Amino acid sequence: MKKKSSSPESFLNRELSWLEFNDRVLEEGRCEQVPPGDRLKFLSIVSSNLDEFFMVRVAGLKQQKAAGVRKRDASGLTPSQQVFFIGSKVQEMVARQTAGIAEVFSRLAEHEFYRVRREEWTPPQRQYLANYFTSDLLPVLTPLAVEELEPCPLLPGLQLFVALLVSTSNIDASEHKLVVIPVPGTFPRFVNIPTEKGVFVALLEEVIVDNARRLFAGRPVQGETIFRITRDADVAIQDDEAADLLSSIQAAVLSRKRRSAVRLEVSARPNARIMQWLTQTLELRHHDIYRIEGLLDAKALMQLVDIPAIQHLTAPAWPAQEPSDLIGSDELWTAIQNHDVLLFHPYEKFDPVVEMVESAAEDPGVLAIKQTLYRTSGDSPIVAALARAAQNGKEVTVLVELTARFDEAKNVGWARQLEDAGCHVIYGIAGFKTHAKALLVIRRETTRIRRYVHLGTGNYNDKTARLYSDIGLMTCDDGLASEVAAFFNLLTGLSEAIEWQQLVIAPTELRRRLTDLIEREVRVATPDHPGLIMAKMNSLEDVGICQTLYEASQAGVQVLLNVRGICCLAPEVKGLSENIRVRSIVDRFLEHARIFYFANGGHEEVYLGSADWMKRNLDRRLEVVFPVKEARIRRRLIHILRTYFRDNVKAWELLGDGRYRRVATKGEAIRAQEGFYEEAVAAVRSAEHASHQFRPLTRPKE
Numbered sequence: 088m089k090k091k092s093s094s095p096e097s098f099l100n101r102e103l104s105w106l107e108f109n110d111r112v113l114e115e116g117r118c119e120q121v122p123p124g125d126r127l128k129f130l131s132i133v134s135s136n137l138d139e140f141f142m143v144r145v146a147g148l149k150q151q152k153a154a155g156v157r158k159r160d161a162s163g164l165t166p167s168q169q170v171f172f173i174g175s176k177v178q179e180m181v182a183r184q185t186a187g188i189a190e191v192f193s194r195l196a197e198h199e200f201y202r203v204r205r206e207e208w209t210p211p212q213r214q215y216l217a218n219y220f221t222s223d224l225l226p227v228l229t230p231l232a233v234e235e236l237e238p239c240p241l242l243p244g245l246q247l248f249v250a251l252l253v254s255t256s257n258i259d260a261s262e263h264k265l266v267v268i269p270v271p272g273t274f275p276r277f278v279n280i281p282t283e284k285g286v287f288v289a290l291l292e293e294v295i296v297d298n299a300r301r302l303f304a305g306r307p308v309q310g311e312t313i314f315r316i317t318r319d320a321d322v323a324i325q326d327d328e329a330a331d332l333l334s335s336i337q338a339a340v341l342s343r344k345r346r347s348a349v350r351l352e353v354s355a356r357p358n359a360r361i362m363q364w365l366t367q368t369l370e371l372r373h374h375d376i377y378r379i380e381g382l383l384d385a386k387a388l389m390q391l392v393d394i395p396a397i398q399h400l401t402a403p404a405w406p407a408q409e410p411s412d413l414i415g416s417d418e419l420w421t422a423i424q425n426h427d428v429l430l431f432h433p434y435e436k437f438d439p440v441v442e443m444v445e446s447a448a449e450d451p452g453v454l455a456i457k458q459t460l461y462r463t464s465g466d467s468p469i470v471a472a473l474a475r476a477a478q479n480g481k482e483v484t485v486l487v488e489l490t491a492r493f494d495e496a497k498n499v500g501w502a503r504q505l506e507d508a509g510c511h512v513i514y515g516i517a518g519f520k521t522h523a524k525a526l527l528v529i530r531r532e533t534t535r536i537r538r539y540v541h542l543g544t545g546n547y548n549d550k551t552a553r554l555y556s557d558i559g560l561m562t563c564d565d566g567l568a569s570e571v572a573a574f575f576n577l578l579t580g581l582s583e584a585i586e587w588q589q590l591v592i593a594p595t596e597l598r599r600r601l602t603d604l605i606e607r608e609v610r611v612a613t614p615d616h617p618g619l620i621m622a623k624m625n626s627l628e629d630v631g632i633c634q635t636l637y638e639a640s641q642a643g644v645q646v647l648l649n650v651r652g653i654c655c656l657a658p659e660v661k662g663l664s665e666n667i668r669v670r671s672i673v674d675r676f677l678e679h680a681r682i683f684y685f686a687n688g689g690h691e692e693v694y695l696g697s698a699d700w701m702k703r704n705l706d707r708r709l710e711v712v713f714p715v716k717e718a719r720i721r722r723r724l725i726h727i728l729r730t731y732f733r734d735n736v737k738a739w740e741l742l743g744d745g746r747y748r749r750v751a752t753k754g755e756a757i758r759a760q761e762g763f764y765e766e767a768v769a770a771v772r773s774a775e776h777a778s779h780q781f782r783p784l785t786r787p788k789e
Contacts, residue, residue: 092637095163097663099655099745101628102144102169106176107747108652109136111673111739113180117187123194124392124401125675130191131388133184137177138245138317138386141350145173146319149349161630161655174374185381188388199285200396202277205293212280213297216289219278220298224271228295230302231267239368244318244348246272247384249295250361252310253303263309265364268295268302276387286396290382310358314365315383319346348375355380402675407553410435411770419443419561420530423539427717428561431727432545433676434767437552440526440541440559444469447528448476454536455482455529457575459521460501464550470501474508483510486578488521513579516709519594521578523711524559524697527571538568542713544680544695555679556760558695558724564716574711593698593710598631600712601700604685604692605635609642611688618644619686621728625679626653628701640666649731650741651678653701660743669741670732670750674760682724683712693721727763734759 115121116129151158151166159165164172192202203212233239242248247270256262270292277288292313299308348369353362355378366376382388391397410430416422419442430439445468447453456476463470477483487502506512515521526541545557562568570590577592591600605620612618620639627633627648633656636646646667648654658667672678683694696712698704715721731738736758738750 092634092663095159095161097637097657097660098161098630098633099657100160100162100164100169100172101653101655102140102148102173103176103745104653104655105140105144106173106180107745108671109133109140110180111671111747112136113184113187115673117183117190122400122402123191123198124397124399126187126191127388127392127397130184130188131386131392133180134385137180141317142244142320145170146346146349148173149319149347171374178377181377181379184385185379188381188385195397195400198396198400201285201287203280203287203289205289205297208289208297212287212289215280216278216294217298220294221301224274224291224295224298225301227271227273228268228302231269232264233267233368234265234364242267242269242316244316244320244346245384246270247292247313247315249292249299250312250314250358250365251296251299251308252358252360253299253308254306265361266303268299270295276384276390286394288391292383310361312357312361312365313354313383314357314361315352316348316369317350317352319349351376352383353378354383405434405675405764407433407436407438408764408767408771410439411767413439414771414774419446420539423561423563424537427564427720429720429723430543430559430561431763431767432552432557432559433554434556434763437549439561440543440547440552441468441472441549443526443528443539443541443561444472444476447530448472448479448481450530452531453481453528454531455484455527457484457525457527457572458547459486459488459523459525459578460498460547461488461522461524462498462546462551463501463548465497467501467547468549469547470504473510474505477505477509483508484513484575484579485510486513486515486521486575489514511579515578519707519709521709522697522704523574523709525571525574525711527568527575537563538565538572539563540568540571542571542695542711544682544697554677556676556763558680558682560695560713560715560720562716567713567716571711578709589714591694591696591712593704593708593712594706597698597710597712598629598705601632601683601705602635604683605632605639605644607687608644608685609639612642612644612686613688616686616689618642619647619684620644621647621649621682621684621725621732622700623649623678623680623682623728623731624699625651625681626699626701628653628655628699629705630655630702632700632705636667637664640664647728647732649678649728654741657743657745658741664743668732670734671739671741671747672731672734672737672759673739674737674758676760681712682728684725684728691721691725693724695724730757730759730762733757736761 112129113133116126116133148166148170152170157165231240249268249270251266252263253266254263274291276291278291278294280287280289296311300306348371351365351369351371353376410428412428413422419439422428447456456473458473473483473485485505487498489498502512524543524545528539530537530539541559541561543557543559545555567589570587573585574590587596591597608618608620627650636656640646644666648669650669651671654669658664658669681696681698685692693715694712695715696710698710698712704710715724734757735750735752736756739747740750741747
């Protein structure tokens with residue numbers, strides 16, 4: 088019996104699904120098979136993920152709750168119910184994270200790395216830390232008598248604070264004042280204590296607490312609590328109403344510091360008097376408060392990863408290899424003319440993308456460069472090359488997406504820099520984020536003007552390209568390049584509609600095209616060529632796409648989905664989604680590529696692009712999805728998709744009730760990311776071997 092694909096029981100809640108993803112990250116940090124240094128990374132990422140989740144997603148739900156919104160989401164939950172379930176899940180998650188951190192530190196102690204708590208300090212250690220406090224910390228600290236200051240100073244979000252009850256009288260111990268000390272972020276969170284053998288570190292906030300009396304002329308401290316506030320950062324930016332978008336962005340970034348509190352993290356067993364002041368001042372309830380037995384703001388664990396004492400306790404590096412499609416090529420332009428080039432980062436180098444822009448900047452034959460920039464690195468060589476190209480007299484047009492969340496301030500800086508260099512900087516179309524990843528180079532050659540294109544699934548960021556698993560395509564195919572040029576004209580204000588033959592553009596075409604492709608799979612399936620859809624993405628949330636996939640499943644189409652994070656579709660539910668399987672990979676690289684495969688009755692089609700299957704990507708963003716035309720590259724991408732579904736080491740499978748479980752290792756152990764890296768290495772070695780082979784001489788002709 089078929090189930091209704093529109094009923095709330097057919098969908099998983101978006102926020103709880105995201106928490107399941109963060110839980111998978113946490114489990115990687117708790118996994119004993121992962122080296123201790125790498126476990127620190129995953130445990131740190133759990134905290135940075137939760138920070139953004141509370142600042143944006145929970146903040147949004149709380150705004151709805153405060154406004155009395157009772158509308159249920161696709162899974163049937165009201166904002167109030169979602170906040171409740173989130174709180175319960177996160178409390179349990181934080182407890183397991185705390186236990187995981189303690190366990191990793193115990194493992195590190197086996198390698199002579201010790202985190203010593205305040206109560207464990209030896210007299211010499213305490214004296215060293217006291218001297219460090221006096222010489223380094225004391226001049227920087229600013230105690231705030233928060234109850235006596237009017238108005239009370241704003242305590243910024245995501246900063247660590249030490250709250251103290253300090254006696255005001257040497258006679259009456261009941262007289263005290265509440266003082267809050269911001270823990271300076273310019274100092275290492277873990278203070279190294281010199282020793283002849285091993286490494287000993289103490290927490291910066293504990294050093295402050297232990298020496299606080301020196302701030303108050305020796306008066307006793309009667310109570311202490313370490314705390315941290317998370318504030319609402321879900322600031323809406325009305326770019327269509329702002330006279331100066333750059334100024335609007337800057338104002339929005341600053342306003343985040345003043346938003347209401349959505350979470351309070353405090354040290355375990357906090358002082359009751361301090362807690363009373365915090366809850367009243369921040370207007371928080373008990374379910375908004377997280378008492379943490381161990382380390383507050385575990386993002387600081389990332390500071391430990393690169394120190395020599397821990398660096399050797401991480402997995403061996405996988406240095407990026409020369410892209411297999413470029414091995415033996417002397418010049419990039421010639422290589423792209425010969426064949427399309429697939430780039431699979433970070434197993435293969437991101438360098439050719441940087442080289443494409445840098446070469447274009449200096450090449451006298453290049454007439455123009457057009458590029459989208461969503462997120463980029465702090466000292467981006469691509470931005471520098473674009474500026475240099477403009478200074479060299481080339482026409483350079485750059486779309487800088489100012490509203491890329493949490494990168495707004497950085498992108499404002501890039502926009503100013505590019506404008507100053509003479510680039511034509513545009514900020515997209517009002518009301519839509521430009522999330523497409525596109526680069527176009529127009530080059531005059533001997534007999535013609537040729538257009539070169541790079542399209543990808545990830546950002547033009549040379550730093551994250553070492554950490555994110557993404558795919559890019561370089562081509563000079565006339566048809567595709569022509570449509571990329573038309574896309575840039577769309578971005579720069581030419582609103583005339585064209586009939587896209589190859590590119591699939593959101594928000595105008597992508598939803599309809601995806602629906603058509605899924606429905607076509609039902610129509611063209613035969614016993615010889617059964618229906619098959621394989622798709623890889625970061626998130627699957629759109630109700631309409633989920634419903635179409637349910638209908639395809641009920642018609643017998645096999646659907647294999649590799650979804651890194653949010654998945655609101657419930658797989659393998661009898662009568663609804665029996666033919667749908669969902670996997671998720673959590674490994675050393677962040678899975679970020681978007682690949683879509685349709686068997687199409689034996690005429691296989693593969694698409695790449697920037698868009699996830701989320702409502703925001705389909706309806707509120709400018710996205711580009713594009714077909715892969717070369718059969719050789721299609722075969723490689725199909726192999727990549729199938730490898731992800733064969734993973735039985737780092738893969739998780741989604742159950743119909745929204746829970747995930749590890750895929751059981753049966754038979755040969757297959758780890759997708761490790762396999763991709765080994766293939767990249769093998770391609771380079773094979774090419775090197777071929778180039779060094781000896782060729783026997785043939786008998787000369789007489």
